[in-house]
Amino acid sequence: MTLYILKRLAIGIVTIWFIATATFIAMHLVPGNPLANEKATTEVIRANLERRYGLDKPVTEQYIIYMGNMLRGDFGIAFSEENRSVNDIIREHFPVSATLGVLALLFATLGGVLWGALTAIYRNRWPDYVIMFFVILGISVPSFVFAALSQWLILNLNQVTGSSILPVAGWGNFRYMLVPALVLGMSTMAYLTRMMRSSMLEVSNTDYIRTARAKGLSTTRIFIFHQLRNAILPVITVLGPAIAIITTGGFVVESVFAIPGLGRYFVQAVAQLDYTVIMGTTVFFGAFLVLMVILVDILYSFIDPRIRLQAEQ
């Protein structure tokens, strides 16, 4: 198992290196440069700035220097905010994005498994139809529509009750996180519900469920010990991509709810061609995703013994 994890980590590091290199190349292929704004008024200032950021050196040398710094965990200094290190930006804003993302993922997974199991149990009866209607809605309606809609609902709710139970925007304690996390997790929840439903139905037709019934086990026991664990496997497989969807979707939700997450920097940096921030946020998010996917794989192997034992060999 340890060897398996180490192997996965090694592959992960190669992946991150690849992400970094690809981003570096793509970034330098974009026309323009980070100093092409009002800051570099004269040639002298421009030359000084270029020296300060190391842009006077050839691109290959810049690449080597950057990679070296990255290995030491230094993402450099941002162009757009003077003397503020990228590490600093990430340290301050990533926890917000991560909290939102993890919460959304939690909602999506728990909701998906629960609703999916329910629709399978009540197949072709009204709870199934009602839930599946909302699932279609959740998949087809983009998150910014949900975000605006939920703000409008909160506003009305607060007006009717005459108090502010849920804030409309901003960031703080759990009350601030609840609605944005729900909105962010919505499409993934809908997607997972569909997966869970079909996987539950598939499992309930298998021979081993028939065996379980022939053993005289109660319906509840069969559901918990035999169906759920086997049905949840395909759902876990897509958790990796689901994390990616939620992370990238977070940028939109963060901006609608005015949440001080990393997403804003991510988008702004590209617009301003802020080399260090682009590199820093991309590599960091990449590394985060790779780590999450590895965690999902490890989780998977705990639920499915076939994977676990293969990994041990």
Place this chain on the structure above:
Amino acid sequence: MTSVNQYALEVNNLAVEFTTYGGTVKAVRDVSFKLRKGTTLAIVGESGCGKSVTVQSLMGLIPMPPGKITSGSALLDGEEILGLKTERLNQYRGKRLGMIFQDAMSALNPTMTIGNQIAETLIVHRAMDKKTAWVEVLELLALTQISEPARRARQYPFEFSGGMLQRVMIAMSLACKPDVLIADEPTTALDVTIQAQILNLLRNLQEKQGLSIILITHDLGVVARMAHDVAVMYAGQIVETGSVDDIFYRSSHPYTVGLKEAMPSNKTVEQELRVIAGSPPDLFAPPEGCGFYARCMYAMKVCEKNSPPIFGNHHGARCWLHHANAPAHILQQSLKDPTN
């Protein structure tokens, strides 16, 4: 509870239908049989003749809908088990009625250890705690001749071979010492050597525990080896019943004769295998008369429109040839009269 019953299981006039888009399939039509205590009853017949549906409906395992038990009764040592609610039925199945299936690999939960799957039955039906159950599990695995039970019990189905898994299935179905064991083609997926081992195991267990077994198979070799009584099924009906000797040496139904002749023997090397010409009737619209009419070489006028009753008692055949008015020469030629 009276134990004066001679029969471990008595099935009367069972009929099962399936409603599909194409119409209603009458999969089992008026099936009756009796399983004597401590003996093996083999139900034989070709694929799709209703063998599995018969026993699965006894266990409450056919999906309803589309399945429906339209009539019949099944008495387990005198107690009715047909048409019970799931909670009531669960007091019988797994406990007094054990069942093993054809493909043990897919019939066991892939994400649960063998030991836990066996222990589960004990915990549910015999109110054991996990520890006591585990001790019992190891005994059961040893009983079914699985070596190193302690290590094996902690393994998962994919770490076992097919024959080993069938032993596990047997151990699991015997966990609560059932009165009746239903074996639905237990050796079909196994090679001949393993098949012999499994059959021997079943026979030994029967002798040791006084088990009554219903054995479903399409292999007459297995029947000859295992069965005391035989029921031959064709097109959803039992066409001939009797002791194993009755069926093999005094066959009274043209279909049984055809089956026997289709058996490969080790003598006629040069000869092609014999087959029963034609194919079984469409059970969406079962024939009015005898189900075997279209394929029967002795078919008479009466057979087309009139479904024959079972002639004979202990050895019975569903065939008009045994009617008093039927031409006697056919009987003398190749069929035996079950009433004699």
